[in-house]
Amino acid sequence: xxxxxxxxxxxxxxxxxxxxxxxxxxxxxxxxxxxxxxxxxxxxxxxxxxxxxxxxxxxxxxxxxxxxxxxxxxxxxxxxxxxxxxxxxxxxxxxxxxxxxxxxxxxxxxxxxxxxxxxxxxxxxxxxxxxxxxxxxxxxxxxxxxxxxxxxxxxxxxxxxxxxxxxxx
Numbered sequence: 001x002x003x004x005x006x007x008x009x010x011x012x013x014x015x016x017x018x019x020x021x022x023x024x025x026x027x028x029x030x031x032x033x034x035x036x037x038x039x040x041x042x043x044x045x046x047x048x049x050x051x052x053x054x055x056x057x058x059x060x061x062x063x064x065x066x067x068x069x070x071x072x073x074x075x076x077x078x079x080x081x082x083x084x085x086x087x088x089x090x091x092x093x094x095x096x097x098x099x100x101x102x103x104x105x106x107x108x109x110x111x112x113x114x115x116x117x118x119x120x121x122x123x124x125x126x127x128x129x130x131x132x133x134x135x136x137x138x139x140x141x142x143x144x145x146x147x148x149x150x151x152x153x154x155x156x157x158x159x160x161x162x163x164x165x166x167x168x169x
Contacts, residue, residue: 031081031082031083031111032083032111033082033083033109033110033111033112033118034082034111035082035118035119036115036118036119036138038064038115038137038138039063039064039065040064040065040066040135040136040137040138041065041137044065044135044136044137045065045135047135047160048065048066048067048133048135048160049061051095051133051160052067052133057069057133059131059133062119062120064115064116064119064138065135065137065138066116066119066120066132066133066134066135066138067132067133068120068123068130068131068132068133069130069131070123070124070128070129070130071128071129071130071131071164072124072127072128072129073124073125073128074124074125074126074127074128074129074167075125075126075127076125076126076127076128076167077125078125078126079122079125080110080121080122080124080125080167081110081122082109082110082111082118083109083110083111084109084110085107085108085109086107086108086109086110086121086167086169087105087106087107087167087168087169088103088105088106088107088108088121088165088166088167088168089103089104089105089106089165089166089168090102090103090106090163090164090165090166091163091164092161092162092163093161093162093163094155094156094159094160094161094162095159095160095162100145100154100155101154105168105169110122114134114138114139114140114161115137115138115139116132116134116135116138116139116161116163117132117163117165119138120132120165121165121167124167125167126167126168126169127167127168128166128167129164129165129166129167130164130165131162131163131164131165132161132162132163132164132165133160133161133162134160134161134162134163135160136157136158136159136160139155139159139160139161140155140157140159140161141157141158142157142158143157144156144157
């Protein structure tokens with residue numbers, strides 16, 4: 001019993017030392033981004049729930065109020081964090097199937113994107129693919145998104161956003 005207890009204590013101490021050293025190295029590079037604590041309001045969640053049900057979409061509801069379906073989890077070993085620079089291919093649509101944005105192999109820092117992506121993209125790894133159904137408060141909220149050149153509204157205020165995202169690197 002004493003031998004088992006000593007081994008257990010040694011294991012706990014080793015884990016503590018490794019964890020402390022990891023924390024020190026993380027602190028050398030401070031990340032300016034904070035994880036969002038935003039949870040979609042009940043009315044937005046109800047609207048999204050209705051869309052998901054009406055369209056028979058097979059997706060999982062996240063506690064923050066968005067839905068997701070992991071198509072491929074990916075096989076990378078690196079965890080995606082807020083300060084991670086990630087390369088993505090994606091397509092963004094409105095619920096009326098209008099594509100508002102799409103890009104291949106674009107590079108983002110995760111912390112600089114919408115809250116729905118900050119919360120969902122870390123669920124997959126390099127090579128992963130995910131479908132997202134994002135309520136307004138985790139997307140662009142109650143503000144119209146306009147084309148900088150034409151002034152035309154691309155994403156109306158309070159829009160539910162649909163994305164297919166692939167992490168390429």
